[in-house]
Amino acid sequence: MNHSCMLGCKPPTPDLKVPTNEALTLPPQERSRSGTIRGMSERVIPLVDQRHPSLPLPAHVVGQNLNALPRDGLRRPLTDLRISVTDRCNFRCNYCMPKEIFDKDYAYLPHSHLLSFEEITRLASVFVGRGVRKIRLTGGEPLLRKNIEILIAQLAALRSPDGQPLDLTLTTNGSLLARKAQSLKDAGLQRVTVSLDGLDDTVFRKMNDVDFPVADVLAGIEAARAAGLGPIKVNMVVKRGTNEHEILPMARHFRGTGIVLRFIEYMDVGATNGWCMDEVLPSADVIRLLQTELPLVALSPSASGETAERWGYANDQGQHDRALGEIGVISSVTHAFCGDCNRARLSTEGRLYLCLFASQGYDLRQLLRDPAQSDAAIAATLDAIWQGRTDQYSLLRSLRAPDTASGPGRRVEMSYIGG
Ligand code: SAM
Numbered sequence: 001m002n003h004s005c006m007l008g009c010k011p012p013t014p015d016l017k018v019p020t021n022e023a024l025t026l027p028p029q030e031r032s033r034s035g036t037i038r039g040m041s042e043r044v045i046p047l048v049d050q051r052h053p054s055l056p057l058p059a060h061v062v063g064q065n066l067n068a069l070p071r072d073g074l075r076r077p078l079t080d081l082r083i084s085v086t087d088r089c090n091f092r093c094n095y096c097m098p099k100e101i102f103d104k105d106y107a108y109l110p111h112s113h114l115l116s117f118e119e120i121t122r123l124a125s126v127f128v129g130r131g132v133r134k135i136r137l138t139g140g141e142p143l144l145r146k147n148i149e150i151l152i153a154q155l156a157a158l159r160s161p162d163g164q165p166l167d168l169t170l171t172t173n174g175s176l177l178a179r180k181a182q183s184l185k186d187a188g189l190q191r192v193t194v195s196l197d198g199l200d201d202t203v204f205r206k207m208n209d210v211d212f213p214v215a216d217v218l219a220g221i222e223a224a225r226a227a228g229l230g231p232i233k234v235n236m237v238v239k240r241g242t243n244e245h246e247i248l249p250m251a252r253h254f255r256g257t258g259i260v261l262r263f264i265e266y267m268d269v270g271a272t273n274g275w276c277m278d279e280v281l282p283s284a285d286v287i288r289l290l291q292t293e294l295p296l297v298a299l300s301p302s303a304s305g306e307t308a309e310r311w312g313y314a315n316d317q318g319q320h321d322r323a324l325g326e327i328g329v330i331s332s333v334t335h336a337f338c339g340d341c342n343r344a345r346l347s348t349e350g351r352l353y354l355c356l357f358a359s360q361g362y363d364l365r366q367l368l369r370d371p372a373q374s375d376a377a378i379a380a381t382l383d384a385i386w387q388g389r390t391d392q393y394s395l396l397r398s399l400r401a402p403d404t405a406s407g408p409g410r411r412v413e414m415s416y417i418g419g
Pocket residue numbers: 089095096138139140141142171172173174193194195235236237264265266267268269273414415418419
């Protein structure tokens with residue numbers, strides 16, 4: 001992992017405080033499992049965020065009126081729930097699960113800590129009652145969760161209070177998609193987003209860091225298309241100095257296919273990837289590069305709270321040519337979109353995080369496993385949690401110096417709460 005930075009940013013980890021002595025007081029054999037990189041024994045990395053104590057659940061008023069849907073402290077509704085179904089992955093993308101840390105000794109969650117499919121579905125149904133209309137399964141690699149089709153079928157059966165099915169989707173690295181696309185579709189999944197950071201096999205193998213070939217992911221995308229899991233989106237994380245030369249080949253490859261390619265700025269999420277601003281290629285530069293060969297026109301957002309800024313491929317008259325399709329840029333670093341952020345994230349073990357950059361979540365599993373908690377009581381607690389939300393990490397970070405990474409605190413890993 002390259003931690004050096006031309007702007008002189010420090011890797012985020014040493015700046016972070018371990019808030020309790022938990023990692024330090026563990027016996028030596030446990031210490032590497034909880035975060036000391038072997039061979040760098042002086043450096044304790046607070047990476048097992050799920051051990052961080054959860055936030056106290058807010059009190060709610062018994063018999064509270066659940067008619068009005070909750071708005072958070074910045075008047076944002078809750079419409080989008082991302083559910084992480086596993087913290088494990090078969091890739092080691094160095095911007096997400098660097099090999100040096102997520103090694104064979106890494107302490108993943110034991111199975112008993114995971115929410116069962118029935119618990120996830122119950123909670124999802126409560127969320128749907130409080131305004132959620134879109135559910136995205138994520139991870140880790142969600143297709144590694146055994147019998148994921150059963151969960152998908154349960155979630156696909158949920159209906160909004162006015163009887164509408166949910167927008168049910170899943171983000172995957174695509175490695176198992178060729179095998180699973182049809183069974184996912186049959187179970188009721190509507191569409192998929194596939195992560196793919198380049199077409200050059202050498203670059204891709206290096207970025208996934210497990211030598212996984214690009215051809216197999218492309219076959220997965222093809223299988224998803226054949227199974228009708230569209231519209232398909234492809235996410236490409238762009239790291240300056242690593243894969244920016246893949247931007248044009250990726251655009252050429254997916255242009256005119258109906259697949260929407262989205263370029264994501266490399267984010268300072270988590271505490272282990274050694275994020276540095278000089279490895280971020282701003283979306284504005286991506287657009288500029290694309291325009292040198294493939295003219296684009298700006299499109300309006302298709303939905304409120306959309307993370308991607310949309311651009312359409314233009315025809316000779318400078319108008320959007322629908323047959324050529326569109327791309328998106330997700331500018332989490334250079335152009336924060338907290339203002340209408342309507343997303344909550346549920347971790348594999350049932351903690352609710354109100355922001356991708358949060359360091360603590362609310363333990364909903366204890367509510368689910370408490371026989372005294374009715375669905376209405378859980379709904380009232382959700383409302384109280386959401387109403388107390390004021391998160392706008394990216395926006396606040398953008399007000400700081402551009403080459404500074406994280407603020408204080410230890411943030412959860414993306415592989416734990418999902419992208
Ligand atoms: N394993 C699945 C996958 O890769 O699609 C789902 C989980 S992954 C955490 C979800 C998304 O987060 C992926 O598209 C991935 O590229 C993106 N991601 C992970 N770390 C990131 C980072 N540091 N900056 C930007 N995007 C990141």
